[in-house]
Amino acid sequence: MPEFFDVVLGQRAYRRLKPDPVPDELVRRVLEAATHAPSAENHQPWEFVVVRDPAIRGAIGDLTRGLWDAAGREHSRGLPPRFFAAVDEWATGGLAAAPVHVVVCGDTTRCPEAQLASSIFPAVQNLLLASLAVGLGSLMSTLPVVNRDAFAPLLGLPAHVVPMALVPLGFPDRPLGPAGRDPVEAHLHLDRW
């Protein structure tokens, strides 16, 4: 069992994943972790669509590549070159190749849409951390779901269900080192701004 701070301080976005299948037991375990996140009034508005079907993953990949080609690539030109290249590779093929796509949705019958974010993204973070804890690689992307009208038909989502994020899962191609982060002091204020 990994230690808490090893997982949290070691979190990275894994864009290159092996095509090997991910055991159901691991997927269930990371989803259980997701459902232990807090939500407004404990309404638990999350819904998870676990996509393994290659045709659907391909369609999600195609939609994402189209969004990347149309605007994302230009928007992200300012990234450091290696970071940009990794994202470009992911958006144009890596995503579709990930063996599992977990689509995290919010149910607006259990939480008003304007308040979904604070009840959904903590669950996504649990999902990401738990994936790393069981040896999987993952990342969160909102690009595939940014055009809700284009995305919803791919999974047959009803109108009251909002796709909020996509988390690809798979075994990492290779382990990554620690993340680059600013020191805490660069973002810290005492008592007042």
Place this chain on the structure above:
Amino acid sequence: MPEFFDVVLGQRAYRRLKPDPVPDELVRRVLEAATHAPSAENHQPWEFVVVRDPAIRGAIGDLTRGLWDAAGREHSRGLPPRFFAAVDEWATGGLAAAPVHVVVCGDTTRCPEAQLASSIFPAVQNLLLASLAVGLGSLMSTLPVVNRDAFAPLLGLPAHVVPMALVPLGFPDRPLGPAGRDPVEAHLHLDRW
């Protein structure tokens, strides 16, 4: 060092906190965990205001109680009675009494406001989990910051900084048992809705 899944599966909202001071070292540790969350293009748009000043905590408490009295209490009437009573006690005094308030903000110069949520709430979740891991109690509330124009002056926040959530920290009054959650299967869909 606690194990990862013990912390994640044991998360609860701690509303009753002891007035005892929280060591700086613990606050720094939980903030470091927060900064290891993912953010869009690693822009790290989070800013943390750590409030210990009793006058400012009192003002935050007053603002929150006012929002609760004006609308929150009525909105939450449908909660189970014990849950409602705990929230009512918290909103009308418990919050102000917590020895530390961590106000988590988003910097719109580093991330467009419409995209802040997916880059801020994962950091809040890390902050909550890390608090539990070091023996503190915490919870996330968006109620104190829902009226941004009323909240910002309390901390002197500039216009480009959006208060997103408040996390009170303190040592728990007593330990809480496991959280009540639906089974994963109640929120799970395979390949399509």
